[in-house]
Amino acid sequence: MSSVTDVAPVAATRTPEGRPRRPRKPRSGALLGLAAWLIGFLFVVPVLWMVLTSFHSEEAAATNPPSLFAPLTVAGYREFFGVGTGTSPWPSLLNSLTASVVSTIIVLLLAIPAAYALSIRPVRKWTDVMFFFLSTRMLPIVAGLLPIYLFAQWSGLLDNIWLLIVLYTAMNLPIAVWMMRSFLAEVPVEILEAASMDGAGLLLTLRQVVAPIVLPGIAATSLICFIFSWNELLLARTLTGTVAGTAPVYLTGFVTSQGLFLAQVCAAAFVVSLPVLVAGFAAQDKLVQGLSLGAVK
């Protein structure tokens, strides 16, 4: 669609006087701003409610109507972290951390050279390769679940965190390749040319010329891969048990095994979500680029 054809019908409907209108009426502007605040507030209320409830006692959490101003306590958190009861979420939190961080590092090690070969010195048919990577991300995970399970059973990797690390790497690699390519594409080739004229080697060029430009991209890519790995449930639920279970798996078992304690559930949900909230707010500006696989900037 060229913008010229889009403009044509608008240009034809000129007001009779041909006078330009005021761009914005202040009162409707204020109302629309208020509407935006209201909708934003509605969307954030469940999260605020979760945080508030997590700091209430179980009795205050389960009242109807809700008791907004009940005294605050950290009893829910103490329960969640197993003070006194002995069931600790730490192993599962550490498993999640290991799986997310290690898989993200491997993803970067694989994706950065690949993105280099897809942008700065492109191989032939590089777009085909890009779309191959993308298509693997669109394959539903559930369709590969059985062979992976059988393989894990056969090789003794069931309930082993390394299996999750390998699978999360495969899950995030396409996103990382696409994101990294879109960042590397911003490296001005002239600089590379100049660097190679000066006789700088490949590694030196990468380190001194490319890295400063793409480091922010690497940071954003890792944060997004981290979020996807941390959130994953289906694979973890199927392939891990008591040893390598991750935080989302712990959450699903947490409610059924202990009955319902609302403040404790809210505390658990908040603690498990906290790393994602931090990573997400840190990557806020690049979030959309990662989620759209680099298609939107």
Added chain:
Amino acid sequence: MSTALETSRGRGQQPPTPPPAPPSPSPGGALRRSADWARRAPLLPALVFTIVVTQLPFVVTLIVSFMDWNAYYPDERGFAGFGNYASVLTDVNMRQAIVTTVILTAVVVLVSLLLGMVIALLLDRQFRGRGVVRTMMITPFLIVPVAAALLWKHALFNPEYGLLNGTLTAIWRLFGSDDAPQPDWITAAPLVSVEVALIWQWTPFMMLILLAGLQSRPLDVIEAARIDGASSWQIFRYMTFPHLRRYLELGGLLGSIYIVQNFDAVFTITSGGLGTANLPYVIYQTFYQAHDYGRASAAGVVVVIGTIVIATLALRTVSTLFQEENAR
């Protein structure tokens, strides 16, 4: 060396066809071929890893889908032809799961696209605290999906002390009434409950993509139209909306790909009960609880075929945006 630099500079001018410059490995000989391999080398680890981990399992799934294979009856393993597919497509539960998957995906994607567009349009204007509202809007997307599902199930939908019924009680009390309606949300409308929780999580995703689309509009052209006397509605109808169309497509298709696969919300909120079991959940059950490997694989292949249809459209949209991005 100079050819390399020229290709990289000219990259993306016509993406679907490969860049012309790296010559085919004809008379150039061994030197050129080894240069080709030097180019490919950085790509190979990622490519090989992806093929091994993502494509091989699927080939196995495809093979198993044509087999009689139930882990409870290991002696009866054999070739089943299209038997598993026949039983998948005729089984009442499977058919119900296919319908549920389609409804769940369509409702969540369409509603969150619509909401996302309204919010993106609101956020595209200047107003006090715009950054804060944007951050508030993103927050639901940054709650771990299982945690979000637990939050909706226990803290919001719970009929006795959930926030929804609690708010109803508070409002009714405000007007001096004690018999506020206290619906049991999940039992009364199980699929809608799952949908609401998912819409809450996915609207921010759509909003982000559409906001990026809005902000990439050519502002000078819009300003010119406004000076020419176009009304806000005309600008939206004839300029903003056509420009947003591809971003709407992109959001819709990527959203569909993620939501078709949804497992967390269905598993947590209803455990697949009350008619909310979608295909991923049923496959998980067939394989994890019934150990019917053949049927689970056939159902997996059905999901893949459904996804390929969406994915082909998605790839086309991404490719259009990709070309524009590179042509800039």
